[in-house]
Amino acid sequence: xxxxxxxxxxxxxxxxxxxxxxxxxxxxxxxxxxxxxxxxxxxxxxxxxxxxxxxxxxxxxxxxxxxxxxxxxxxxxxxxxxxxxxxxxxxxxxxxxxxxxxxxxxxxxxxxxxxxxxxxxxxxxxxxxxxxxxxxxxxxxxxxxxxxxxxxxxxxxxxxxxxxxxxxxxxxxxxxxxxxxxxxxxxxxxxxxxxxxxxxxxxxxxxxxxxxxxxxxxxxxxxxxxxxxxxxxxx
Numbered sequence: 637x638x639x640x641x642x643x644x645x646x647x648x649x650x651x652x653x654x655x656x657x658x659x660x661x662x663x664x665x666x667x668x669x670x671x672x673x674x675x676x677x678x679x680x681x682x683x684x685x686x687x688x689x690x691x692x693x694x695x696x697x698x699x700x701x702x703x704x705x706x707x708x709x710x711x712x713x714x715x716x717x718x719x720x721x722x723x724x725x726x727x728x729x730x731x732x733x734x735x736x737x738x739x740x741x742x743x744x745x746x747x748x749x750x751x752x753x754x755x756x757x758x759x760x761x762x763x764x765x766x767x768x769x770x771x772x773x774x775x776x777x778x779x780x781x782x783x784x785x786x787x788x789x790x791x792x793x794x795x796x797x798x799x800x801x802x803x804x805x806x807x808x809x810x811x812x813x814x815x816x817x818x819x820x821x822x823x824x825x826x827x828x829x830x831x832x833x834x835x836x837x838x839x840x841x842x843x844x845x846x847x848x849x850x851x852x853x854x855x856x857x858x859x860x861x862x863x864x865x866x867x868x869x870x871x
Contacts, residue, residue, distance in 0.1 A: 637711050637742075637787060637800070637807045638710075638711060638740045638741070638742065638785055638787070638809050639668060639669060639710055639711070640666060640667070640668050640740070640741040640752070641666070641667055641693075641737045641738075641739065641740040641741060642664050642665070642666055642667065642737060642738040642739045642740075642741075643664060643665075643667055643673035643674055643735070643736060643737055643738070644664065644674065644736035644737060644738055644762045645658075645660075645661075645662050645663065645664045645665075645673070645674060646661060646662070646663070646664065647659075647660070647661040648661075649736075649762060650674065650688060650736060653736070653761070653762050653764075653814070654676055654686070654688075654734065654736055654762075654764065654817070655686060656676055656686050656687060656688040657688070658674060658688045664738050666741070667693055668693070669693050669694040669706050669707045669710040670692060670693065670694055670703055670704065670706045670707060671692070671693050672690050672691070672692060672693075673690070673691065673693055673735070674688050674689070674690065674691070674736055675688070675689055675690075675691040675733045675734070675735055675736075675767060675769060675781060675783045676688050676689075676733055676734040676735075676736065676764075676817075676821075677689060677731075677732075677733045677734075677769060677781075677821065678821050678822065684818075684822065686734075686817075686818075686821065689781045690781065691733075691769060691780075691781035691782055691783045692706050692772075692780055692781065692782040692783070693706065693710055693782075693783065694706020694707060694708070694709050694710040694782060694783075694784065695709045695710075695712065695722060695723065695726065695768060695769065695770050695782045695783055695784040696709070696770060696772035696780070696782040697709075697721065697722045697723070697725065697726075697770060697772075698725070698770070698772070698773075699721075700772060703774075703780075706782060708722075709722050709723075709784055710784055710785065711784060711785050711786075711787045711807075711809075712767075712768055712784040712785070712786055712787065713787055713807075714786055714787065714788050714810070714829065714832040717768065717786065723768060723784065725770070726768040726769060726770045727768060727825065727828075728825065730824075730825050730828070731768055731769050731770060732766070732767065732768055732769075732820055732821055732828060733767045733768065733769045733783055733821070734764045734765065734766070734767065734812065734817055734820065734821065735764070735765040735766075735767040735783060735785055736762055736763070736764060736765075737762060737763040737764075737765055738756065738762050738763075739754050739755060739756035739763075740754075740755050740756075740763070740765075740809060741753065741754055741755070741844065742755060742796070742799035742800065743799060743800060744798055744799050744843070745800070745801055745802070746798065751843055751845055752843070752844055752845050752846055753799065753841050753842065753843050753844060754841070754842055754843075754844035755795065755796075755839055755840070755841045756839070756840050756841075757811075757837075757838075757839065757840070758838050758839075758840055763809075763811050764811065764812045764814065764817055765785050765786070765809045765810065765811060765812070766785070766786040766809075766810035766811075766812050766820055766831055766832075767783045767784055767785050767786060768783065768784055768786065769781055769782060769783040769784075770782055770783075785809045785810075786809065786810040786832065787807045787808060787809055787810065788807065788808060788810055788832050788833065788834060789805065789806065789807060789834075790806040790807050790808035790834060791805075791806050793806065793808060793834050793836075795839045795841050796808040796834075796839075798841070808834060808835070810831060810832055810833070810835075811835040812831065816831065819831075
């Protein structure tokens, strides 16, 4: 599972590695559910071209009442994406996307306590993570894109089986080969499940603990604020 990642936000890297043009150009930041980040989907004009959109990390189905619902839908299991109410309409309609990521983060408990680790491809190459998306309408009528990362079982994986608690199922995001990007976006729904497999090529993993949050004083007391759900929250 992945609840924290570093999106690709620089326009030059999106163009070089994913072939899409982004008008904004900004440094990458760590992102949590309900934060905004680039996602790549097919253009709606039938041209087969890819385009980049700003989307909420955490898919918001049509029945979601508020953006906070995305805190529960940032990962979609490949085993249930076609049946769970939150995802099945996106899956049925072939609303698949690519989520460009510089790295993902997972908790490692090998020291006895949770330590955040950074996982990335070698040589600074970004990941193209398989995702699904949905255009969600806010109460004010504005349309917002939202997306979830697809995940598969990670039992036996040389890197990803190290993460999460020992009593939890091992999961990992679906990382696409660059030569499969177009096929993932365009293939018929009945063939899309063929992309659900573990990434068996090299991954780099290093400890990357979150820095401690500075306490703040309120009425003579020191209070440590909770970690934010994500930079770029919309609520």
